[in-house]
Amino acid sequence: MAEGHAVARWGDALQPLVGERVADIYVPPRWRERATNIVGAELTRVETHGKHLVLHFSGEWVIHTHAMQYGSWQIGPIGQTLRKEARFARLRITTPKHEVVFYHGPVMEVLSVAELANHERFNSLGPDLLHDDFSAADVIDAFHAQGNREIGDAVLDQRIVSGIGNIYKSEGLFLATIHPKRPAAGVSAEEMQVFFDELVPLMQAGRRTPGWIATLPRDLQLEPWMRNWVYQRRGQPCFVCATKIEMFRQGDFQRTTYFCPHCQPAIDL
């Protein structure tokens, strides 16, 4: 699943291509005519914001992508062995040195710079918690403005802060001892600061580590499948207090939320 840390990792992996020129590009038929503008263009910048990744090219063209739940990138040298069948590629770019493939990619658009500037979804994103200049203080008022909306739902709202996905949501709330059903307006600034202080280093570590999301310290990962404090641990004992972990579904999209009813008290429900 592509939470913000995975998108940031793909962005990091694409950085060595900045300055290279596009030798060839494959896109689905809908975008093919526009993509001819990118052949011969230079990749000038790779931008990640939350779960969005944008490739900027000379000549005022961009490729905007969102991996949703199932898209993924492969970035490597020319001639690399493809991880998946070529027919799953939504985008394939070759430069003199590198080959880049975006598999499945549910969102992949070839846009002008002007169109990206008017892109409603992209431009409504809140600050990315993995950017160097992120400050929790800048987003706390926006959480308080959510009123009675449950905090476990609000932290997934990419318009408030971008990059948090469903696994890190449960893990961050657990580490900050915040009950996921508490109204956003009732979670103090100090508690939200703790949430980000716990979550950001975990996500930065995840950005550097391909594979499964693991939030548990190494010494608690007694089995290969023991990776997280609460996520997908319904009915199992909390690592802190041994109370059984619970799960419920939350928000318009009925996303699963895991929590410990003892460590995360429902103080103002």
Ligand SMILES: [Zn+2]
């Ligand atoms: Zn507990």
